Amino acid sequence: MNRRPRRNRQSEVIRNMVQETSLSLNDFIFPLFIIEGQNQRIDVASMPGIARYSIDKLQDEIASCVDLGIKTFAPFPSIPEPLKDKYATESHNPDGLFPRAIREIKKNFPEVVLMTDVAMDPYSSDGHDGIVENDEIINDETLEVLGKMALTQAQAGADIIGPSDMMDGRVGHIRKVLDENGFTKVGIMAYTAKYASAFYGPFRDALDSAPKKGDKKTYQMNPANSREALIEAELDTAEGADFLMVKPALAYLDVIKMLRDSSHLPIAAYNVSGEYAMVKAAAQNGWLDAEKGMLEILLSIKRAGADVILSYFAKEFAQYLKK
Numbered sequence: 001m002n003r004r005p006r007r008n009r010q011s012e013v014i015r016n017m018v019q020e021t022s023l024s025l026n027d028f029i030f031p032l033f034i035i036e037g038q039n040q041r042i043d044v045a046s047m048p049g050i051a052r053y054s055i056d057k058l059q060d061e062i063a064s065c066v067d068l069g070i071k072t073f074a075p076f077p078s079i080p081e082p083l084k085d086k087y088a089t090e091s092h093n094p095d096g097l098f099p100r101a102i103r104e105i106k107k108n109f110p111e112v113v114l115m116t117d118v119a120m121d122p123y124s125s126d127g128h129d130g131i132v133e134n135d136e137i138i139n140d141e142t143l144e145v146l147g148k149m150a151l152t153q154a155q156a157g158a159d160i161i162g163p164s165d166m167m168d169g170r171v172g173h174i175r176k177v178l179d180e181n182g183f184t185k186v187g188i189m190a191y192t193a194k195y196a197s198a199f200y201g202p203f204r205d206a207l208d209s210a211p212k213k214g215d216k217k218t219y220q221m222n223p224a225n226s227r228e229a230l231i232e233a234e235l236d237t238a239e240g241a242d243f244l245m246v247k248p249a250l251a252y253l254d255v256i257k258m259l260r261d262s263s264h265l266p267i268a269a270y271n272v273s274g275e276y277a278m279v280k281a282a283a284q285n286g287w288l289d290a291e292k293g294m295l296e297i298l299l300s301i302k303r304a305g306a307d308v309i310l311s312y313f314a315k316e317f318a319q320y321l322k323k
C-alpha cells in the first residue's frame with residue numbers, strides 16, 4: 001500500500017491541520033422568542049434550553065449571548081390570540097410587540113445585528129403565511145401586508161429582513177417598499193428554499209402559530225424537489241436578495257450544496273426547531289451525546305456549503321467554545 005489515509009488521522013495535531021471545515025461564531029444567528037408581559041421567561045417544552053422572554057427579560061438573555069460573542073439574532077414574536085386577524089393587521093402596528101422589542105434591543109445593543117421575520121402566520125387568525133380566501137392562500141394581496149410589515153420592522157431598527165412566507169414576488173416587493181422609504185441599507189435574507197416540513201413543529205408550539213386549517217403545501221416547497229430550489233434562487237437573486245436561505249438544514253444538505261455551487265450570494269441554512277428537539281430528546285434519554293451531536297450537525301451544515309447558520313444551538317456552541 002502506498003496510500004494510507006490513516007496517516008493523516010494519527011494525531012490530533014495532524015487531524016486539526018488537515019481539517020477542511022471549521023465553525024466560527026461569526027457564522028451564527030441565534031433565534032429568540034418574544035412574548036408580552038413583564039419579567040417573563042417561559043420555557044418551550046419541546047425545545048429544552050430555549051425559552052420565550054418578555055421584552056425586559058430578553059435584554060438579559062441578549063446580554064449574556066453578546067458576552068459569549070454572539071452578534072446576530074433572529075427574534076420572533078408570539079402574538080396574543082385576540083390581536084390576530086385575517087389580514088395580520090397587528091404585523092404593521094408600530095407599537096406592536098415586535099417593533100417595540102426591536103427598538104428596545106437596538107437601544108441597548110446598537111452593535112447587534114437583527115434579522116427580523118416577515119410572514120403573516122404569528123399574526124394571522126388562520127395561522128397561515130398569507131391571506132386566506134375560500135381556503136386558498138392568495139398571493140398578490142398578501143404582498144401588500146408583507147411590504148407594510150417589512151417597513152414597520154425597518155422603521156423600528158431591523159438590519160436584515162427575513163421573509164419566511166414563500167409568496168411569489170415577495171423579495172422584489174419588499175425591496176421596492178424599503179427603497180421607496182429610504183431603507184436602501186436594510187438587507188434581505190430570503191427564505192429561498194423553504195420546504196413544507198414536519199420539523200417546524202416545536203416552533204409552531206413556541207409561537208402558537210400552527211395553521212388552523214390545512215397545511216402549507218401550496219406555498220412551501222415539496223421535500224421531493226431540488227431543481228425547484230434553483231428556480232427560487234434565480235428569482236430571489238433577480239428580485240434583490242442579499243442572502244439565500246435553505247430551510248430546514250439537515251434533510252436538505254444537498255440543496256445547500258446546490259445553491260452554494262450555483263450562486264455567488266452568501267448561503268444561509270436554518271437548523272430548525274425540530275432538528276434541535278430531536279438531538280435534545282435523544283440526549284435526555286441517554287441515547288446520544290448532546291454536545292458531540294450538536295457539533296457534528298453544525299459542522300455538516302457548514303461542510304455542505306452554508307456561510308451562515310441559524311440555530312437554536314448557537315448559545316450552547318458559544319459556551320462550548322468558551323470552555
Ligand code: PBG
Pocket residue numbers: 117118119120121129164165199200201202203204271272273274
Ligand atoms: C413561519 C416560520 C416558521 C419557521 C420560521 N418562520 C414555521 C412555519 O413555516 O410554519 C420555523 C422555524 C423553526 O422550526 O425553527 N413563517
